[in-house]
Amino acid sequence: MKKDFDMTLPYVPRDFRVMIEESARDYGDREAYIVKTKREKDGEAAEYRHVTFNEFKEEIRILGTALLDMFPVGAHIGVMGESRYEWCLSYLSVTSSGDVVVPVDKELNKEEICHVLSESGSCAIIVSEKVYGKALKSALPELPLLKYCILMDEGDEDPEEDEEAVDGGNGEGVRILRLKTLMERGRELLENGDTKYDEAVIDPEAMSVLIFTSGTTGVSKGVMLSQKNILTDIVSVLRCLDHSCEDSMLSILPIHHTYECTTTFLVSFRMGARVAFCEGIRYIGKNISEYRPTMMMLVPLILENLYGKIVKQAKSTRAKWFGFKFLLGLSGVLRRFGINAGRKFFKAAHEALGGRIKLVVAGAAAMKPEVCRDLERMGFKVRQGYGLTETSPILCVNRDNGNEYESVGPAMPGISIRIADPDDEGKGEIQAKGDNVMLGYYNNPEATKNAFTEDGWFRTGDQGRLDSKGRLYITGRIKNIIVTSTGKNIFPEELEGKLEDVPYIKECVVWGDNTVEGEDTVVCATVFPDIDAVKNAMAEAGAGAEAGTADDAGGSSADASEAEEDALYDAAWKYIWNEIKVINKDVPAYKRICALELVRSEMPKTSTNKIQRFKLTHGKRNGNRFE
Numbered sequence: 001m002k003k004d005f006d007m008t009l010p011y012v013p014r015d016f017r018v019m020i021e022e023s024a025r026d027y028g029d030r031e032a033y034i035v036k037t038k039r040e041k042d043g044e045a046a047e048y049r050h051v052t053f054n055e056f057k058e059e060i061r062i063l064g065t066a067l068l069d070m071f072p073v074g075a076h077i078g079v080m081g082e083s084r085y086e087w088c089l090s091y092l093s094v095t096s097s098g099d100v101v102v103p104v105d106k107e108l109n110k111e112e113i114c115h116v117l118s119e120s121g122s123c124a125i126i127v128s129e130k131v132y133g134k135a136l137k138s139a140l141p142e143l144p145l146l147k148y149c150i151l152m153d154e155g156d157e158d159p160e161e162d163e164e165a166v167d168g169g170n171g172e173g174v175r176i177l178r179l180k181t182l183m184e185r186g187r188e189l190l191e192n193g194d195t196k197y198d199e200a201v202i203d204p205e206a207m208s209v210l211i212f213t214s215g216t217t218g219v220s221k222g223v224m225l226s227q228k229n230i231l232t233d234i235v236s237v238l239r240c241l242d243h244s245c246e247d248s249m250l251s252i253l254p255i256h257h258t259y260e261c262t263t264t265f266l267v268s269f270r271m272g273a274r275v276a277f278c279e280g281i282r283y284i285g286k287n288i289s290e291y292r293p294t295m296m297m298l299v300p301l302i303l304e305n306l307y308g309k310i311v312k313q314a315k316s317t318r319a320k321w322f323g324f325k326f327l328l329g330l331s332g333v334l335r336r337f338g339i340n341a342g343r344k345f346f347k348a349a350h351e352a353l354g355g356r357i358k359l360v361v362a363g364a365a366a367m368k369p370e371v372c373r374d375l376e377r378m379g380f381k382v383r384q385g386y387g388l389t390e391t392s393p394i395l396c397v398n399r400d401n402g403n404e405y406e407s408v409g410p411a412m413p414g415i416s417i418r419i420a421d422p423d424d425e426g427k428g429e430i431q432a433k434g435d436n437v438m439l440g441y442y443n444n445p446e447a448t449k450n451a452f453t454e455d456g457w458f459r460t461g462d463q464g465r466l467d468s469k470g471r472l473y474i475t476g477r478i479k480n481i482i483v484t485s486t487g488k489n490i491f492p493e494e495l496e497g498k499l500e501d502v503p504y505i506k507e508c509v510v511w512g513d514n515t516v517e518g519e520d521t522v523v524c525a526t527v528f529p530d531i532d533a534v535k536n537a538m539a540e541a542g543a544g545a546e547a548g549t550a551d552d553a554g555g556s557s558a559d560a561s562e563a564e565e566d567a568l569y570d571a572a573w574k575y576i577w578n579e580i581k582v583i584n585k586d587v588p589a590y591k592r593i594c595a596l597e598l599v600r601s602e603m604p605k606t607s608t609n610k611i612q613r614f615k616l617t618h619g620k621r622n623g624n625r626f627e
Helices: 016-027 053-070 085-095 110-120 129-142 179-191 227-240 258-271 281-291 300-314 318-335 347-352 369-377 445-451 492-499 531-540 557-584
Strands: 031-038 047-052 076-080 100-104 124-127 148-151 164-166 174-178 207-212 222-226 248-251 274-277 295-298 359-362 382-387 394-397 415-420 428-434 458-466 471-477 505-513 522-529 593-598
Touching: 016 053, 016 085, 016 227, 016 258, 031 053, 031 085, 047 053, 053 085, 053 179, 076 085, 076 110, 085 100, 085 124, 085 258, 100 110, 110 129, 110 207, 124 129, 129 148, 148 179, 174 179, 207 227, 222 227, 227 258, 227 394, 248 258, 248 281, 248 295, 258 274, 258 295, 258 394, 274 281, 295 300, 300 318, 300 347, 300 359, 300 369, 318 369, 369 382, 394 415, 394 471, 415 458, 445 458, 492 505, 492 522, 492 557, 522 531, 522 557, 531 557, 557 593
Parallel strands: 031 274, 076 100, 076 124, 100 207, 124 148, 148 174, 248 274, 295 359, 359 382, 522 593
Antiparallel strands: 031 047, 164 174, 207 222, 382 394, 415 428, 428 458, 458 471, 505 522
């Protein structure tokens, strides 16, 4: 077992290619990946491909050779698709060739894809066929720098026949190839003595990964990570885990996300563990039973949903609920004496996760302490971590000794954390320093400068405090960013920009509501409406703006005035909500505004006329309205 709170950082591989060589040397013919090539259907068993560490190393060299034959060292190449073997192969082939990989979220819409690929200067993208047809194909005419689109899927055609040119923004067309075509080219080049891959020089401190934070034009930023950044974080994570090459992981989260990419894909590869890939959200249960992982990296929402199902089942009868609570309490007492009876008491819950889980790490969003505590009592080892894309990403993680449910743990080895300008309660901005911290934001020196203090500490934009043992507690967010329970990042400014174009809105603030248990974060909009614009719209529609007179209302003029105002604001809500529904059609599902509240006075502002978000209070949400 790794020594808890050991802050020393051992040897870090020079670059990804060295890491690949070392993993192949250490684990050689062990299974690195299990890849489903054919699903179970009509009574026929599923088929699998078993890829060893040696085979993976060789395929990286083959694809890397083909890429260097097509592009110069330093080319920017996107990778976009589901969590799958070809994604991992592409990522390491690009980076170990000296090129720059640009991981792209497969859920982006056309506008966002164009922004990421244009801003990154990508000349090619390796993409799954499903994702290509969904949004990328229609974006090609607006991507003049893109020259190649390489499909991960094999297809039925021979390599010579599956090349075609489609209209591209460069007037020359975008060449469509298949990954198997490049693999065959790479093999042929190597057989003929090509040494480009072996001779390519990698600068471990130069940008190697360019990943864009969530958002669209003018909002998202390209985070520049070096191989040294990421390898430092990998070694730090391994220093904190109880692991071996006998372990097995199931990749569930989106692999373009730095959390999944570093902790499941790259950490597993270096520690010699096997990785299997989840086929999609609806297949999670089936895939867990199928691959029986020993370790998983998850977002809190998945664990909270699992816990919710267990509790719901326990509450089906009073007797079951009493027995569940009794065993939970008894298990908690026994744990104090070093006895883990949870596996026996809650065997069915463990079987639901494959029966072999020894560690679950929750990150990318906050987790309810009570859920973490009860899962531990049920025999699961749950550890929370904290980090950001800009820090490769993990900064802190709980260890076996001193695990605190409300904390995300102490800083990992080789990483320093401090609280800047703490208040009377010890709360302040969380700042970090270490070799895992990004190089900066791509082509954005101003944002890069603002991200660091004068003495070189990275500003996380999050608020927290440290206890006497150095454990970090997240107490709030300084930045306006909304982080959903599934780890998605939403920039309010992006949606506010769209709302500001609505003629019935004077001021607006977009925020996330996570007050309902078991429900993902709901994106809400608080709006100060332009009542004159609403009146004009009602007049044009022939509805009039009058709510009646004092006599009509059957009461005083004050009562009539109040009723008239209520009617106007009700009309304003309807007009604005209809506009929001139009906006929602053009943004991904997780960014859609699902609730609207109106305020009847201007929002509090600073002396420079900026809205003070933290001073806003919200009513109780009832569906898509507020009471």
